[in-house]
Amino acid sequence: MKVEGMHLANRENSSSLAELTIPDHYRWVPDTIPGGPVFNVAQALEKFAKDIMEGTRRIPNFDDAVKLHILLDHIQKAADTGERQVL
Structure with a gap:
């Protein structure tokens, strides 16, 4: 395919x-x-x-999306501040 x-x-x-x-x-x-x-x-x-x-539940749902966005926010904060983030 x-x-x-x-x-x-x-x-x-x-x-x-x-x-x-x-x-x-x-x-x-x-x-x-x-x-x-x-x-x-x-x-x-x-x-x-x-x-x-x-x-x-084989595909991601809204709760998975929220967790992903929290992770991305932590990554962005670490990049902006240079400080390690704790999840």
């Missing part, structure tokens, strides 16, 4: 990059969904819907 705008490459045992193909089992939306941002949103919404229907 080739997704427009997103490319994976590997440099194992070589000095040049070789593009990697994303296996089809990582595509959760129909082939009619175009690549790029539309594809990325559709993929996320597919997993989000599945989590709701199955009562699972």
